[in-house]
Amino acid sequence: MSESASSAELIKLPVSKLTLGMFVSAIDNNNKRLAVANAGQIKHKDAIVRLTRHGVKFVWVDKERSAPHCGFHKKSREDASSGKALALREFQQHQAKTILSEAKDLLRKVLSETFEGKAIEVTPFEALADSMIESVLLDADALKCVSALRTKDAYLLEHSVNVAFLLVTFGKYLQLERAELREMAIGGILHDIGKIRIDNNVLHKPGKLTPEEFEHIKLHQTYALEIISQTQGLSQMSQDICLMHHEKLDGRGYPRGLKEEQIPLHGRMSCIVDIFDALTATRCYKEAMSPAAAFKILLSLTPFHLDQQLVYDFIRCVGVYPVGSLVELSDGRVGIVWTAKGRDALNPIVKCFYSLKSKCYIEVAMVDLLKSDLHIERGVSPSSLDIDPSPFY
Incomplete structure (x- = not known):
């Protein structure tokens, strides 16, 4: 990464602040950016550990190429x-x-x-x-x-x-x-x-x-x-x-x-x-x-x-999956059919709140099946899962 690279795309962060999904473009050496051969998103915590072991204290992160959950992206229209x-x-x-x-x-x-x-x-x-x-x-x-x-x-x-x-x-x-x-x-x-x-x-x-x-x-x-x-x-x-x-x-x-x-x-x-x-x-x-x-x-x-x-x-x-009903998605998450207006019956927006794989409640996420590779596996009833969905309505 050259010094002339657009600074608007990069942010200098201490290694201790790195999280999975951030795109590391360069390491910092006395306020100079040194390109790294294996630039890319951090996939494992081991990568952060290796940077610390090599004495790297700061890195340059490409905000645009980092994962959305890292919080760098501005909200689109x-x-x-x-x-x-x-x-x-x-x-x-x-x-x-x-x-x-x-x-x-x-x-x-x-x-x-x-x-x-x-x-x-x-x-x-x-x-x-x-x-x-x-x-x-x-x-x-x-x-x-x-x-x-x-x-x-x-x-x-x-x-x-x-x-x-x-x-x-x-x-x-x-x-x-x-x-x-x-x-x-x-x-x-x-x-x-x-x-x-x-x-x-x-x-x-x-x-x-x-x-x-x-x-x-x-x-x-x-x-x-x-x-x-x-x-x-x-x-x-x-x-x-x-x-x-x-x-x-x-x-x-x-x-x-x-x-x-x-x-x-x-x-x-x-x-x-x-x-x-x-x-x-x-x-x-x-x-x-x-x-x-x-x-x-x-x-x-x-x-x-x-x-x-x-x-x-x-x-x-x-609708085959009525709004308000519970469904299981193909990734094992369970959610409430949230919005179906103007959509085909099989691709509503689903408000996910539970994982069948982990058998626990998860962070709430809205999944638009029109924009996802996921699909509805089946409709489920709360009693069959022994969960209480009422707080998520």
Whole structure:
């Protein structure tokens, strides 16, 4: 390296400050640069040890040719854009958390009042539905990520809110009118309202239900009909979602045993969404299933129980690896599917936080699979890994 080399590319560092990945171009001798024959990035700590043994105290490092993690590189426009996108995502995710929290608070209040025999007021749910639609239209990924956070104890609340959100997302995908999205959201939030009158010992039983207990569980639809009949201003579409999400195309569902054309589009959608969210939730009697495994079950229920074309549409809408789900990458890292908007299903941005190889949490890293040689190996569930991903959402 000559003295005339651009000093803007080089930085003088003491050997004690060298780290792996730094590109050593020359050694320093009385403030003069002496080129080294084997210039290059430091791959092993032994190289640093050898420099110390030879009495070298300072070296010249080429910032441009050093590895990115060394911190010498200025942020490119792309990096800056990525940073802004991340900040926007964090803001939208905060808004999504607020909406979901408000939804659960409202539903908790209504469940309590319904248990006391009070009629449901639809107006607060209309405002909530509008907020939910706005959030989906603005950034569905943010709401998907937040809704992936679940707890066993709050299942009824979270399931109801998630069903509403999934119905809005699915309806948007099918290009339904905004007024329909609103009515579907309200129906989704209230779809399990009848369970407030079900015996808690049966509702939360950790083991398999007896035939008598299952018949008792099915009564939640009868109770829902009674509650809805006292609710003024609830649209027919919202009522249908409350009363049709357990119907089957072959007529073997309940409470009315409706068949095929008797179940409208929104009713068929609610059947799919209700099952999917239940399968991917942790319950007192089962662990959460990965979305990929849940999709297989949905497909197995076609065409006699679920509408086959709608199931395919739902899978395309949610994505093979839905935002908020956990995946294992080909290098053994586990991460959360973070962003999928505008991407093909197999190449989302993944927020990695755990190593299967090391069996430990690692430094968080965003991996853009469109710009990486890595690929998704499989979808995983938290229970199968015995880890808690919640701090990383």
